[in-house]
Amino acid sequence: MISMRIDGPLLERRLDELYAIGAEPDGGTYRPLYGDAWARAVERVERWMKDAGLQAHRDPVGNVWGRAEGHNEGKAIVTGSHIDTVRHGGRLDGALGICAGLTAVETLLSSNGKPRRPLEVVAICEEEGSRFNTNFWGSRAITGAIGTVDPEIAAAMRERGLDPAKVAAAARDDIDTFVELHIEQGGVLDSSRQPLAVVSAIVGTAQLEVTVTGRADHAGTTPMGLRRDALAGAAGMIQAVESIARSLGNPAVATVGKVRAEPDQINVVPGRVVFTIDVRHADLGARAALEERIRSLCATIASERGLELDVRLLQERAPVPMDAGLRALLARAAKDVGSTAAELVSGAGHDAQILAARYKVGMLFVPSIGGRSHCPEEATDPAQLVLGTEVLARALQLLAY
Ligand SMILES: [Zn+2]
Incomplete structure (x- = not known):
């Protein structure tokens, strides 16, 4: 068995910090795209990336990237998730993939040194569609799928110092693989007492x-x-x-x-x-x-x-199958750290389904207690958060080292 030495308390602290940004008086948090809470969360994540020794930068739509160069050049291995939330959103949707991705990459850099290939963490600017009538804004920008920018969104971008005319420059053709850790947002794992799942497809x-x-x-x-x-x-x-x-x-x-x-x-x-x-x-x-x-x-x-x-x-x-090779690699990573992994279809949409158009994508799910999500009750056993992060770290190690 391989130990990935994930700092659980640090992961929890980061999740708490993000959850506090955008906290609503009547429960939950709300970080709509280009809003004040969104901007503060982006700053926080950017600072964490710099503190972790990553080169941080924001792309033209406000996705934040933290990059560790590899010994070899070539296409990057990327992990992350979305930073926006729905109204009265929970502590883990999106935030987990960012905090766990950062913690996993930080662990790898300190224990294994410089990777063979470039390794990146991304906080995707928008996925939920809870402010504007658009979702997957961030991942669509990354795949170069945004044509014209709606005037309302353009105005909100300018307020954050982003130039809507430059959206096309957010497109990336130098990504090989995207792996995302996310909560299940349903009750299958929790009710069957399974700690982890490799996603086979997004419905x-x-x-x-x-x-x-x-x-x-x-x-x-x-x-x-x-x-x-x-x-x-x-x-x-x-x-x-x-x-x-x-x-x-x-x-x-x-x-x-x-x-x-x-x-x-x-x-x-x-x-x-x-x-x-x-x-x-x-x-x-x-x-x-x-x-x-x-x-x-x-x-x-x-x-x-x-x-x-x-x-x-x-x-x-259309349904989006996850990359077959990556599914096998994630299952192996789970085994390596001493866990089993179920196979699950995702009933919810995720950035991964957009990114799958251009890169190899894979996803890991950890259980949602009682299947609750998009609400303040959204929670996962801390031990399972650590386990998910360990499997993610092991997968990134297999991919990038
Ligand atoms: Zn999500």
């Missing part, structure tokens, strides 16, 4: 908007047999969405998160209902099949009830 998502049209009628004078109740029909469809996803088993999930009935009156039969369906699966074909079954059952229910149905695709994102 693909399809988001649909369903409009069910019947006829609005008087709730007192219209007998049941003469009604075309859009809401009663939609209720059957919503039940069907749930039972189809259940019958397929993990990792298929389908969620109706928004429902709007019209005219939304206590004494009127609903004439129109609009609801959304979010469908996810790690396999593109399986997700398409799930979506197809949902569409066809909704159509059957609509025709049985004499309702009109319109299903519109709002957004679609």
Whole structure:
């Protein structure tokens, strides 16, 4: 077994410090892109990087990079995560990948010296989309995927001394591999008492908007047999969405998160209902099949009830498999430090799915207690945070030394 000697208390202290930046009076923290708390957090991380002996610099969108040169030139091995948070965000989402990445790299530099290839830590400026109607802003800039900058974002950038005209210069073609440690944000590891997982893929998502049209009628004078109740029909469809996803088993999930009935009156039969369906699966074909079954059952229910149905695709994102070689390397790293690692599909989106377009990517998950995330209750056993950081450090050692 290989000991990586991670300083657990230092990791906890850094997480505490970041969590305090942007703390909200009613709980949690909020560091929206280019806000005051965001700027203070960026400064703090930049200082940690310099203190760790890394060359720190900010790119044109505000991603912060800390770099250790290698004996050889060539493409870099990078670790990190996002520095922004949702409203009332928790202590670990994003912050863990930055603090653990920094702690891991610091440990390697002090115990193993200069790496063979360049080794970097990055604090990605934005992932959550919780201030502007954009997410993966930081990772999209790194992969060169940002074209024009929305005027509102451009103004916020200028306030932070960043030039929106230079966004294209944030693109990197000198990265080989990106590895991210993140909390699971779900309850699979916690409920199965597993300390760690190697992510196999990030799910693909399809988001649909369903409009069910019947006829609005008087709730007192219209007998049941003469009604075309859009809401009663939609209720059957919503039940069907749930039972189809259940019958397929993990990792298929389908969620109706928004429902709007019209005219939304206590004494009127609903004439129109609009609801959304979010469908996810790690396999593109399986997700398409799930979506197809949902569409066809909704159509059957609509025709049985004499309702009109319109299903519109709002957004679609393909599943992103993690690099096979990197998955094996992460599993080996876990074994090397004396741990086992489950394989898990990520149901949430991550920067890694954007970065996968240009670099080899891999992810590690540590458990979220009770599956809680994006809330002040977000927590992980400190021993598992250290374990995750050890595995990350070992993986970086295998990759960069
Ligand atoms: Zn995150």
